[in-house]
Amino acid sequence: MKRVIVVASGKGGVGKTTITANLGVALSTFGEETLVLDADVAMANLELILGMEGKSITLHDVLSGDASIEDAIYEGPGGLKVVPAGISLEGLRKIKLDRLEEALETILQDTDILLIDAPAGLEKDALASIAAAQEMILVTTPEVPSISDALKTKIIANKLGVDIIGVVINRELHDKTFLTIEEIETILEVPVLAVIPDDPEVSRASAFGEPIIVKNPKSPTSNAIMQLGADLIGEKYQPIEPDKKGVISKLVEGLLGRR
Numbered sequence: 001m002k003r004v005i006v007v008a009s010g011k012g013g014v015g016k017t018t019i020t021a022n023l024g025v026a027l028s029t030f031g032e033e034t035l036v037l038d039a040d041v042a043m044a045n046l047e048l049i050l051g052m053e054g055k056s057i058t059l060h061d062v063l064s065g066d067a068s069i070e071d072a073i074y075e076g077p078g079g080l081k082v083v084p085a086g087i088s089l090e091g092l093r094k095i096k097l098d099r100l101e102e103a104l105e106t107i108l109q110d111t112d113i114l115l116i117d118a119p120a121g122l123e124k125d126a127l128a129s130i131a132a133a134q135e136m137i138l139v140t141t142p143e144v145p146s147i148s149d150a151l152k153t154k155i156i157a158n159k160l161g162v163d164i165i166g167v168v169i170n171r172e173l174h175d176k177t178f179l180t181i182e183e184i185e186t187i188l189e190v191p192v193l194a195v196i197p198d199d200p201e202v203s204r205a206s207a208f209g210e211p212i213i214v215k216n217p218k219s220p221t222s223n224a225i226m227q228l229g230a231d232l233i234g235e236k237y238q239p240i241e242p243d244k245k246g247v248i249s250k251l252v253e254g255l256l257g258r259r
């Protein structure tokens with residue numbers, strides 16, 4: 001069955017784009033034909049994280065009739081396919097809705113899972129990308145403002161008939177002032193799908209245009225995202241153990257100031 005899953009939050013900066021990019025690579029690694037669509041026009045960070053910025057043909061060109069959708073699909077890490085957005089989906093909805101639907105239909109012909117990286121908040125662009133999906137993964141940090149905003153997004157998604165698969169808690173710090181998994185599940189009334197640690201390697205990897213799942217597949221963060229991908233498609237996943245020797249030599253190198 002073809003799946004269209006939007007990765008959304010309420011609050012900005014909680015890790016939607018990071019999770020979309022890495023989860024996309026994870027699903028591709030499991031053999032799913034996966035395509036990520038950047039619906040965050042203002043930021044267009046998805047391409048940056050995947051090291052694929054500056055692509056000349058975007059969804060905008062397709063919907064203006066200047067290019068075919070096949071020309072706007074780029075191959076990323078692990079065989080993941082990427083469509084840069086280039087323009088507001090909401091704007092496109094009004095003007096070229098038929099072409100947008102046509103493009104999504106064409107994409108879905110060769111795609112098992114379409115992941116949409118939504119903008120934060122509940123502005124028009126965010127609503128348009130939520131409405132385009134059948135399923136939603138909510139992303140939140142364990143902090144109260146992030147969870148209360150996620151709740152608002154969940155309520156809107158329910159009204160739009162989108163099935164909420166669950167919530168990913170990102171940037172877990174095991175800080176006692178943060179809410180627990182059980183408390184988050186009680187507030188949001190959806191299952192917690194994954195808990196991703198707060199990991200400085202995430203930003204470092206992204207800064208080099210490489211998702212952490214590619215840069216450091218053995219890290220707890222990458223294993224958590226692989227497990228999330230496996231659970232989404234009902235696959236089994238055996239976490240990759242970190243290379244102990246590697247960790248020690250890195251520590252020594254760090255102490256010697258060579259890193």
Ligand SMILES: Nc1ncnc2c1ncn2[C@@H]1O[C@H](COP(=O)(O)OP(=O)(O)OP(=O)(O)O)[C@@H](O)[C@H]1O
Binds near residue numbers: 040120172196203206
């Ligand atoms: N697990 C993590 N550990 C540490 N830093 C993280 C983690 N996840 C994301 N980040 C960092 O947090 C910042 C925001 O992440 P990201 O851009 O994915 O969030 P977003 O929800 O897509 O933001 P926006 O709402 O602006 O679209 C980035 O600098 C990213 O590297």
Ligand SMILES: [Mg+2]
Binds near residue numbers: 017040043117
């Ligand atoms: Mg983003």
